[in-house]
Amino acid sequence: MAEIQLRNVGKRWGSFVGVHNFDLTIADREFLVLLGPSGCGKTTTMRMIAGLEDVTEGEILVDGKVVNDLEPKDRDVAMVFQSYALYPNMNVYENIRFPLKVRGIDASTHDDKVRRASAMVELDDFLHRKPAELSGGQRQRVALARAIVREPNVFLMDEPLSNLDAKLRVSTRAQIKNLSHELAVTTIYVTHDQIEAMTLADRVVVMKQGVVQQVGSPTEIYDRPANTFVASFIGSPAMNLMDGKVLDGVFRAEHVEIPVDALDGPMTLGFRAEDASLAEGKGQITAPIYTLELLGDATMISVRVGGALVSVKADKAFRAEIGEPVSFSVPTEICHLFEAESGARIGG
Ligand SMILES: Nc1ncnc2c1ncn2[C@@H]1O[C@H](COP(=O)(O)OP(=O)(O)OP(=O)(O)O)[C@@H](O)[C@H]1O
Ligand SMILES: [Mg+2]
Incomplete structure (x- = not known):
């Protein structure tokens, strides 16, 4: 022992x-x-x-x-x-x-x-x-x-x-x-x-x-x-992290609008590639496709928002051209919030 x-x-x-x-x-x-x-x-x-x-x-x-x-x-x-x-x-x-x-x-x-x-x-x-x-x-x-x-x-x-x-x-x-x-x-x-x-x-x-x-x-x-730091170290791909601002209960960054349960101010929002999905109509993130990666069991779509590359896992049959606009559904409950300055997790 x-x-x-x-x-x-x-x-x-x-x-x-x-x-x-x-x-x-x-x-x-x-x-x-x-x-x-x-x-x-x-x-x-x-x-x-x-x-x-x-x-x-x-x-x-x-x-x-x-x-x-x-x-x-x-x-x-x-x-x-x-x-x-x-x-x-x-x-x-x-x-x-x-x-x-x-x-x-x-x-x-x-x-x-x-x-x-x-x-x-x-x-x-x-x-x-x-x-x-x-x-x-x-x-x-x-x-x-x-x-x-x-x-x-x-x-x-x-x-x-x-x-x-x-x-x-x-x-x-x-x-x-x-x-x-x-x-x-x-x-x-x-x-x-x-x-x-x-x-x-x-x-x-x-x-x-x-x-x-x-x-x-x-x-x-x-x-x-x-x-x-932990969020960006764990997972493949690592968690998507975006810097932005919360205003009137909505997290905003370029191409991004996600309702969140947080006070107004600068913030980093994160979500995992497998948690978001392609939106039928207009989702919370809408941006041109930066790149597509065929992984075999899935297709990884990347878009550039708020200075960061954001990846979303889509069906393996998904195909589109680089530059075409896509929209993602990013429900509030899958999002992780972090303090902008310290990077510490906010809430549970
Ligand atoms: N004998 C030493 N004198 C001074 N600094 C040292 C000494 N040994 C290690 N360090 C420093 O301590 C830090 C931690 O080293 P360590 O070998 O524990 O890293 P590690 O996490 O194992 O990294 P790696 O994944 O590269 O093996 C490093 O910055 C290293 O340069
Ligand atoms: Mg070592």
Whole structure:
């Protein structure tokens, strides 16, 4: 069992703040995903939990015990790095086996454990190869197997799928989710890919410039983003966001008029591409088509309004010319409102 508590954890290098005031309890067996753009502090947070980076402020607790001063090897945490750090002179088998040797695990169990772990990531046929003789994706799976074989209390995975091709990524993603469930291990997983976050996580932590923006289940984050940053980071495409003004209960921007339940003043309005639809007559947004994208299962229509590109998902059979006018129905109840200046969500 492993519950991890981060109590106001911070990391500074000189005056540069890498992670600010990270405060969260990660439940035993939870699958937590840290999500955010490059440089937002994901790896740094992981490295502090692993003990590879000193904490500048705050405390990290595992099962109620402060571990700030524990060496990485004493934390029972297995980390899969962004760069996978394999031993070049050992073959795949020996690389996977290495943690068992170091930890003095009964040698008679090694072969079984190594073969089970390598089978999980489909490396059975590559056990005799050296890392230099593997593709990037294969190396990444060796790193995964090496973490699995340890049967740790905590998995820390830093973009473990970043070098896999699209298809292998999806299947390995499913394997990881299944694995974490089967092994019943608390998992903290770093990615900048929001789809990976949505599909894997029990809870997602969205970070920006070292600061946590929102913590919630994938549904909460998707349905009720705390601010425009989260709204624009989650979803494919991201939420449509338009700057405008509310006047007499109507949100107005160029080509846009949507009744809203808000006080007068500047505001950012958002809605998701799949929530709006083509209007029969005149809808709330009317503008010339900027581009059409055929996605196979749908057609994505984009228009330019109020300085932003707005996308609406239409039927896969929809066709029109660029420049033709279209009108969308954007009902009040599907809209999200954000403060113009801070970007914070308004209302429920
Ligand atoms: N040793 C260091 N000294 C100074 N600054 C550092 C150091 N290590 C990381 N940083 C800075 O801290 C910030 C967070 O880095 P971190 O590696 O945690 O980002 P990340 O979210 O993992 O990004 P990526 O998605 O690119 O891996 C970055 O701006 C980085 O430049
Ligand atoms: Mg990183």
